Amino acid sequence: MNKNINIIGSGASGLISAIxxxxxxxxxxxxxxxxxxxxxxxxxxxxxxNISNQNLSLDNFHSTINTFPTYAISQFNYKTFETFFSNLGLVLIQGDGTKVYPMSLQASSVTDILYNEAIANGVEFIFNSFIQDIKYQNNLYEIFFENKRYISSVLIIATGSCAMKKLGSSNSGYDIAKQFKHKIIEPFASLVQLVSEDKDIHRLSGVKVNSTVKLFIDNKQMQTKSGDVLFTNYGVSGNAILDISRNCSYSLLKNKKVKLSVDIIPDIDKNKFIKILENRKKLLPNKEINFLLESMINKKLIPFIFNRVKIPTIKQYIEQLTKKDLINIVYHLKNIQINIKDTKGFENAEVVAGGIDVMDIDNKTMQSKLQKDLYFCGEVMDVDGECGGYNLHWAWASGYIMANSIKL
Ligand SMILES: Cc1cc2nc3c(=O)[nH]c(=O)nc-3n(C[C@H](O)[C@H](O)[C@H](O)COP(=O)(O)OP(=O)(O)OC[C@H]3O[C@@H](n4cnc5c(N)ncnc54)[C@H](O)[C@@H]3O)c2cc1C
Incomplete structure (x- = not known):
């Protein structure tokens, strides 16, 4: 039997399976x-x-067949992950909740350890080789590169997704899979910044606020996330935005209306904040109205909020503000509405949702159900994770169970 295995792609999933x-x-x-x-x-x-997460559950992963990742995640659970990488000499630490990092906080520690382990075990790397055409005959796969034929009995597609092409990503994994009759679930950008055409939002560029964000699709509330929102000259970014971006991206693809409501004072109850403003009114009646929010929120946000509240220009001093005005101000602080028109696309996305349809892949081995000895691992498949180390965990887990299923 031919003992050669060719892997296309030396990212997370390709490296773990090669080792x-x-x-x-x-x-x-x-x-x-x-x-x-x-x-x-x-x-x-x-x-x-952010190499993995101590808190792994199926809810952190998405796929058209949502149970597809179950086996990989249960076999390559956090304990197995920790043992595998510790045995390679990688020291892990927990940071920011249950997220896990190399102790050095340097991603190069991870690539160096994986690369050196692969080299030590005799893995051959052919760099600067962009593989597009695969021949399959007599039960063998053939890759032809720089006048040399590389024959293998098993072929592994570990090419990742088309997110951030500047880092090497491409659509080629999908194209190779199509060569072998696999279907592709339409890819869309996930963990990505959102674009708004609301001009007053652009003027807040640079402001970062810890917020709670509600997502409305066709005016129906769909999701709530808390975390940083960073206002930019094109729209919004930040952790809370990346967390809801998958739903936004999918809905935009389906031509739905996408709107956000951002609460920039999530820790203070509405009525309590109205009371606080009433007290400030008593304390500072002769100050100009903008002073009402001075030192409470970012300076750039103050004129923005008054603009949205539409306080008549005749009212110049805090004493002129009515209770209704104060209620209105609090309403807008807790409900900055942002119309979303687009995402920043594949070029800026951390991850791609969609990919090779997992219906035709065995979830215990990652082997093609359509083509003998063809395997997939990582993001090239229609599986994506949430922010927090879940995407790398999927790459490790799928590569791990796949490689362990292939017998000599
Ligand atoms: C900016 C950014 C930040 C991220 N942060 C995190 C994080 O903190 N935690 C987390 O869990 N996930 C994170 N992700 C996602 C994570 O990096 C990916 O999900 C993961 O790397 C996917 O692994 P993979 O092996 O499937 O593909 P990749 O790691 O993308 O590897 C695929 C490899 O295949 C090569 N390749 C592609 N096509 C070909 C071809 N035709 N021929 C030869 N080679 C080819 C590519 O050059 C690449 O090296 C982030 C992604 C980005 C872009």
Missing amino acids: ILSKKGFKVTIFEKNSKVGRKILATGNGKC
Whole structure:
């Protein structure tokens, strides 16, 4: 039997599977479009690599068949993840809730350890090789690159998604899968910034507020998330926005109306805040109305809120504000409405939702149900995770169970 295995892509899922398969005795060759491994890993967690999460559940993953990731996540649970990486010499720490990072807070610690382990086990890397055409004959796969034929009995597609092409991503994984009759679930950007054409929002560029964000689709409330909202010259970004971006992106694709309501004082109850403003009115009656919110919210937000409340210009001093005005001000502080027109697209997305339809993939082995000895791992499949280390965990988990299922 031919013991060669060719893997296309040296990202997270390709590297973990190469290590496991080479340890088992396979002769593994990885083809990588870039000049080095794991460029996307290096960009993760702002360069710190949020490598996994201690709190893993099926709810953190999305797929058209939502039970598809169950087996991989239960087999490669947090304990297995921790043991695997600790045995490679990677020291992990917990940070920011249940998120997990390398102790160095350097993503390069992760790529260096994986690359060196792969090299130590005899994995061959062919860098600067963009693979598009695969031949399959006599039960063997053939990759032809720079006048050389690379034959293998097993082919693994670990090309990732088309998010952030500048890091090496491409649609080629989908194209190769289509060659073997696999269907593609239409990809859409996830964990991505949102674009608004509301001009007053653009003027808040640079303001970052801890907020609670409600998402409305066709005027129906769909999701609520808390965290940072960063106002930008195109719309909004920040953790809370990335968290709801998947739903926004999907709804925009289906031509639905997408609107956000941002509460920038989430920790203070509406009635309590009205009382606070009433007290300030008593204390500061002769100050100009903008002073009402001075030192309570970011300075850029004060004229923005008064603009939205539409206080008549005749009212110049705090004493002129009625109780109704105060209620209205609090309403707008707790409900900054933002119309969303678009996302910042694949070029800026951390992850792509959609991909190779998992209906035709065995979820215990990641093997194609349509093509003998063809396997997939990582983001190229129609599985994506939430923010918090879940996407890398999916790459590790799918690569791990796949590689362990392939027998010599
Ligand atoms: C900015 C950013 C930040 C992120 N932060 C986090 C985070 O903190 N935590 C988290 O869990 N996830 C994060 N993610 C998502 C995570 O990086 C991916 O989900 C994960 O890397 C996917 O692993 P993969 O192996 O499927 O693909 P990738 O890691 O993308 O690897 C695919 C590899 O295949 C190569 N390739 C593609 N096509 C070909 C071809 N035809 N021939 C040869 N080579 C090819 C690519 O160059 C690439 O090296 C982030 C993503 C981005 C973009």
